[in-house]
Structure formats: C-alpha cells, structure tokens
Amino acid sequence: MVTLTIDGVEVTVERGATILEAAKKAGIRIPTLCHDKRLIPYGACRLCVVEVTARGRTRTMPACFNPARDGMEVATHTPKLIEARRLQLMLLLRSHPLLCPSCDAAGSCELQNLVHEYEVGELPFPRENRYFHVDNESPFIRFNMNLCIKCGMCVRICDEVQGERELSFINRGMVCEVSTDFGRPLGCELCGQCASVCPVGAICSKWLVGTGRLFELKRTDTTCSFCSLGCRLTLGEKDGKVVYVSSPPQSPNEGNLCVKGRYGWPYIYAEERLTKPLIRKNGALVETDWNEALSFVADRLKTLKSTRGATKLAALGSARLTNEEAYVLNRFVRTVMETPNLDHAGGYTYHALTEALWPMLGYPASPNSIREIRRAEVIVLLGADLNETHPVAKNEVIQAHGRNRAQVIVVDSVQTKLSGRLGTMFLPVPPGSEHLIAYAMLKWIISQELFDKKALDLKAEGFDDLVVSLEDYTTERVAKITGVEPELIAKAAKAYAEAGKATIVLTTGMNRLVNDVDLARAAANLALVTGRVGRESGGLHVFSEKANSQGALDMGLAPDLLPGFHRIEDEAARAKFSGAWD
Numbered sequence: 001m002v003t004l005t006i007d008g009v010e011v012t013v014e015r016g017a018t019i020l021e022a023a024k025k026a027g028i029r030i031p032t033l034c035h036d037k038r039l040i041p042y043g044a045c046r047l048c049v050v051e052v053t054a055r056g057r058t059r060t061m062p063a064c065f066n067p068a069r070d071g072m073e074v075a076t077h078t079p080k081l082i083e084a085r086r087l088q089l090m091l092l093l094r095s096h097p098l099l100c101p102s103c104d105a106a107g108s109c110e111l112q113n114l115v116h117e118y119e120v121g122e123l124p125f126p127r128e129n130r131y132f133h134v135d136n137e138s139p140f141i142r143f144n145m146n147l148c149i150k151c152g153m154c155v156r157i158c159d160e161v162q163g164e165r166e167l168s169f170i171n172r173g174m175v176c177e178v179s180t181d182f183g184r185p186l187g188c189e190l191c192g193q194c195a196s197v198c199p200v201g202a203i204c205s206k207w208l209v210g211t212g213r214l215f216e217l218k219r220t221d222t223t224c225s226f227c228s229l230g231c232r233l234t235l236g237e238k239d240g241k242v243v244y245v246s247s248p249p250q251s252p253n254e255g256n257l258c259v260k261g262r263y264g265w266p267y268i269y270a271e272e273r274l275t276k277p278l279i280r281k282n283g284a285l286v287e288t289d290w291n292e293a294l295s296f297v298a299d300r301l302k303t304l305k306s307t308r309g310a311t312k313l314a315a316l317g318s319a320r321l322t323n324e325e326a327y328v329l330n331r332f333v334r335t336v337m338e339t340p341n342l343d344h345a346g347g348y349t350y351h352a353l354t355e356a357l358w359p360m361l362g363y364p365a366s367p368n369s370i371r372e373i374r375r376a377e378v379i380v381l382l383g384a385d386l387n388e389t390h391p392v393a394k395n396e397v398i399q400a401h402g403r404n405r406a407q408v409i410v411v412d413s414v415q416t417k418l419s420g421r422l423g424t425m426f427l428p429v430p431p432g433s434e435h436l437i438a439y440a441m442l443k444w445i446i447s448q449e450l451f452d453k454k455a456l457d458l459k460a461e462g463f464d465d466l467v468v469s470l471e472d473y474t475t476e477r478v479a480k481i482t483g484v485e486p487e488l489i490a491k492a493a494k495a496y497a498e499a500g501k502a503t504i505v506l507t508t509g510m511n512r513l514v515n516d517v518d519l520a521r522a523a524a525n526l527a528l529v530t531g532r533v534g535r536e537s538g539g540l541h542v543f544s545e546k547a548n549s550q551g552a553l554d555m556g557l558a559p560d561l562l563p564g565f566h567r568i569e570d571e572a573a574r575a576k577f578s579g580a581w582d
Helices: 019-025 079-093 110-117 153-161 193-197 259-263 265-269 290-308 323-336 351-361 370-375 391-403 434-447 453-459 463-469 475-482 486-498 517-529 549-554 565-573
Strands: 002-006 009-013 049-054 057-062 073-075 141-143 168-170 177-179 203-205 218-223 232-238 241-246 278-281 284-287 313-317 342-344 378-382 407-412 425-428 502-507 540-543 579-581
Touching: 002 019, 009 019, 019 049, 019 073, 049 079, 057 079, 079 110, 153 193, 153 391, 193 203, 241 259, 241 265, 259 391, 278 290, 290 313, 313 323, 323 342, 323 549, 351 517, 351 540, 370 391, 370 502, 378 391, 378 434, 378 486, 378 517, 391 407, 407 434, 407 486, 425 486, 434 475, 434 486, 434 517, 453 517, 463 517, 475 486, 502 517, 517 540
Parallel strands: 002 073, 313 342, 313 579, 378 407, 378 502, 407 425, 502 540
Antiparallel strands: 002 009, 049 057, 049 073, 141 203, 168 177, 218 232, 232 241, 278 284
C-alpha cells in the first residue's frame, strides 16, 4: 500500500494504482475524456494533468497513467492547471464541428460538459475544418468522425476488451480518423461497445438517433434475460416504450454488454407475442381475461388430481423465471399439486451441475466468480465457445490473454474466435470427446506427480480410486481416439499443472451435442487434484444456458428423479400423464 495527499486529503491505495484512481478513492474528481476503468491508461486528452510535488520538486503530469507513490503531494485544481485544461479544450474545439443543437450526443457529451465547466469562450486562433464521410452502413451504429476527438477509447475497447481489433486509427494529423481497414463495413460482433464508450457523438447508437436525447429517457435497471451471466441493464424509455439499452459502469459486468443484451430488446414489441391468455373453445383458441384463465386452470388441475391422482400430473418451469417465481412454482407443485414430476429448461442444461459438481464439490454451482478469470495465468476452455454462448465472459479471457499473457488452452470440436488468437493452444477433437482430453491431462499430471498432495489430504477423498479409473486414459490412447498429438496433450497438462493461477471453463446447454456430466466431472477432478478449488482465479466455471439457470436450481426447480424432463416428455407422449402445466 502507498499513502499520498491529494488536495490536502490523505489517501491510501494499493501499490500500482494511478493518481487518478487514488483521487477517485479520495472523492476528488479529475476531468478526463479518454479514461475508462476497463482500459489500459492512454493519456490522449491531457485533461487529467495534475501538479505533483515529490522530493522537493513540483512537476505537471497526467494523472491517468502515472502511479501513486508514497509521500506524494498532488494538487488537482490550481490556476495553472485550470488554464492548461482550458487551452486543451480550445485545441479540441479548433477542429470540432460546433453542431451541439443537432448532435446525437447533445446533453450527454463530456466535451460539451467540460467546455461549459471551464468557461471556454471564443477561440484565440482560427478554426480548421475537416470533412469525413458519415457511415450509416452498420445496422446498429453510426460513425461521424467529423466529431471525433481522438481519445482512442473505441479503438482500445474493441482490442483490449472485445478482442475484435476491428477499429484503428487511419492516417495522421488533421486527416486522422477511426475506421476499419480500407474503409470496409464493420465485420465484428456489433456489440456496440465503441458507441457506449465514446465521450462525444462520433459513434452512437442508430436506434436513438431522431428518437430522443439520453437525458429525456426514463431509466429502469434490470437484468439481461439472455444467457446466464446476469449482466445489469439500464432500459431507457420514452413515451412508454424502450428505445435504448445501456449498462452502468458500476455494475458487476462493468458496463460491458454483447450484441443481444444491447440491441436485442425489440423482441418485447414483436407482433407475435401473446398479450392475453388463450382458452380453447369449440376447437379454437380465443382470447380471455386472467380471471377466467386462472379459474379454468385451477378447476382442471383440481379435477384431474381428484379423479386420476396427483402422480398423473406434471409441471415444467423455466430457467428464465426469477428466484421468487421459481420458488413459488416449486412449492405449488410439491405441496398443492402434490406431485414430484417437476423440471425446467428441457432437462439437459444443468446435469453437469447436479450430477457432477454437486456430489463432488457439495453444491451445484461454480466455485469462483467470473471476474477472477481475468487474473488467471492459464485458462482451459473445455468445449466452451464463449463468443457464441457467453460473450461477456469471453471478454474476461481476452483481458487475461492480452494483459497478463495468460495461456489459453482451447479443447473444442470447432474453430472458435479464441482458438484462432495468437499464442492460444488449440486441441481439436471430435464432438463430444472433450472429456477424454481432460482425463488424459489428469492422468499425465498424476503420472508426473504434479498434483497437490496437501490439497488432496485436506479437501478431497477417493484419490486412489481415481488413479485406478484413469488407467485407460493415457495420452497415447486418447490421441488415437481424438486425433490430438500426445505431446500436445502433455504440453497442455504441464501448462495447467504448473501455473500459479489456472481455471477451467465449460458451458452447458443446446450448444453441446452430448450430456455434459462426464466433462464436468473430469474438469472438477482436474481442479481438485491440482488444488485449484478454493483459490482465487482457480477452480472451474460452469456457465449454464439461460438467464436464471442457477437460480432455478437454488430454488429447487429440479426433479427428484432423473432424467426429469425427458421422462415427463416420454410419459406424456404415451398418455401416462393426465395433465401437465408448462
């Protein structure tokens, strides 16, 4: 830890923190136009300059990338600094179009706010004009580089967080602009991160253009309803309709969203959506009110239960229910309907948790948080195409690889975006055989005595039985089945076993061709044998398919007898059930 003084306020921060971070902790605001906590400090705008006195010398330096040191005395708002910032704003305005009334970012533009704060008036030097083509080719994003201030945040977030490297600076000087190579249309994920981070109106959401200003919108915080990561959303409403979606920087996902989370909201206004309950009358479905619909359901369930028995009833919930809804459904089915025939999510997206992790780790959940992935030294992706299933978790892998030089090991049957990155170790396998590679790695680690003996003694049992069960999983035998070179399997195992911090990631759901129980069991054994469980940036991550898959399990929305849904579906098809509630 280091202690310094900022504007007379003493503050203590971790060694390596910047002056800007220390000032924020002390509650002192330093203006900036190019800083974002998700990005590596860049120092482009020069608005965060401060006066630092250390060892009897006073110097002016940017606060965003200079580290805080013991004994520093920092001044953030002296007359000299205020004048320097005012001059820097004037230089930015020299070539910036003064289109504030019609600009897409009017009212939420950081440059506009700072110009007002520092009372910038007439420029003391002539303005210079530049003209760039306004790009409207993207379905979601509009580019107007005439408004760009060269902060570089869009370029950096595309590279450092998303791993796309789609945007870059083209040309130099006054004709410098942010664009793709050769000005081609965007060929990226269309996540909108570049638009969300732009401090001016150079890159913006097309759907908001002409609809309303950000300050006009009514804001409501909620949770994304797509994958199971649970990203925080802020819905912007105007005239009773959602017109814009963002994510607050202080959210667990740090403001990061994928294309579905940021631009996938129009489905709520789809014409095909049902807005009223339907009841079949005279062979046709007709609209009715909720009182009649609920009374009809209650009467039918009561009649079927009394005439045919509770065991002839079944209920299917959803992994997109809230915890409260899932709990109520669970209690209703088990205590009112009095039937054990309950399941959710199609019965195939959580077996890895309930049949593998629960008996092995004591609870059907991942033992580590998502944020820990970015600090891992080795990341093993077992059949996890995160770019397709959990894009915001993919960002954590990108940051670990880009900033910490983490070794990424991809075991998959398809080429993923992560498997094609420089430095990634890719083990291509036939579909459904990823668990064989995991067991071969485990066998090799044990044979080389790279396992954690102390962790096994403290946290695990049955090690001798595990060793016996792995006799057939030699690297040579698995290599013949999967086609992966035995040396490559051994290399992956060595990297995982010798890393200080290593984690395993796998996903469940419809992207998987087979049951994930064997894969999850192999991953858990790998983590246990090497002592990763219970350590920061270790253990394993099992990402489920739907928005509240974990909550559905926590609330007991799972069958007493497996295979659950498949048994219910089969018996319903054979007319063994008299009624089912879906």
